[in-house]
Amino acid sequence: MKISYFKRFKMEIDLADAPPVPMLPEGFAWIAWEDALVEAHAEVKFHCFQDEIDATVFPSLGNRTGCHNLMGEIRRKQGFLSAATWLITGPSGNCGTVQGVRERYGLGAIQNLGVTPSHRGCGLGSALLLKALEGFRRAGLQRAFLEVTAQNDAAVRLYRRLGFRCRKTVYKAVEQTAGALTM
Ligand SMILES: CC(C)(COP(=O)(O)OP(=O)(O)OC[C@H]1O[C@@H](n2cnc3c(N)ncnc32)[C@H](O)[C@@H]1OP(=O)(O)O)[C@@H](O)C(=O)NCCC(=O)NCCS
Numbered sequence: 001m002k003i004s005y006f007k008r009f010k011m012e013i014d015l016a017d018a019p020p021v022p023m024l025p026e027g028f029a030w031i032a033w034e035d036a037l038v039e040a041h042a043e044v045k046f047h048c049f050q051d052e053i054d055a056t057v058f059p060s061l062g063n064r065t066g067c068h069n070l071m072g073e074i075r076r077k078q079g080f081l082s083a084a085t086w087l088i089t090g091p092s093g094n095c096g097t098v099q100g101v102r103e104r105y106g107l108g109a110i111q112n113l114g115v116t117p118s119h120r121g122c123g124l125g126s127a128l129l130l131k132a133l134e135g136f137r138r139a140g141l142q143r144a145f146l147e148v149t150a151q152n153d154a155a156v157r158l159y160r161r162l163g164f165r166c167r168k169t170v171y172k173a174v175e176q177t178a179g180a181l182t183m
Helices: 035-049 053-057 064-076 124-138 153-161
Strands: 002-014 029-032 080-090 093-102 107-115 143-149 165-176
Touching: 002 053, 002 153, 035 064, 035 080, 035 093, 035 107, 053 143, 053 165, 064 080, 064 093, 064 107, 080 107, 080 124, 093 124, 107 124, 124 143, 124 153, 143 153, 143 165
Parallel strands: 107 143
Antiparallel strands: 002 143, 002 165, 029 080, 080 093, 093 107
């Protein structure tokens, strides 16, 4: 067993600077939060993250049970914000997820933005993020933040493009068995 350190950026945005929520491509629709959707969010989260770098950084993202438990934890947080928690559904089922939490000091925290691999690159990730930011704004918040693994180029590009800026660099220690991915 060895410990690897993953560089992560804490990025922030002033919600007044966030672009408006775009229309979804034809055939796709928003699904607003309700408690019966914990499992649906967990399932999409699993499909989005299972083969990605964040499943190494946060092993619970790499299996169904972990994603289910994580979704339950997010739902039970005191600051869980249904207005910033959305699914996108499309012709082949649910394909995108995001959750939002109001942290102390009135900051919105984006949790686990994900789009399933076959639906990437057509604007769904941007739309989900902007929908969550709109939910924060409607809840009266002024700023939002997220954390992203530095080597997750697609996500870092997306966040920068939409106006997030890096405020801090942190390192996440992860225990890995021999042969596992390192940075
Ligand atoms: C990060 C993630 C959510 C992005 O989702 P996405 O749906 O591909 O995001 P978008 O389509 O909005 O943007 C991706 C690219 O497609 C481009 N794009 C957006 N709409 C487009 C369209 N209509 N036609 C062509 N390209 C388009 C964007 O400009 C962007 O290009 P870039 O990579 O050069 O910046 C997705 O890659 C993912 O789920 N990754 C795994 C989970 C993860 O790591 N999440 C982040 C945790 S912090």
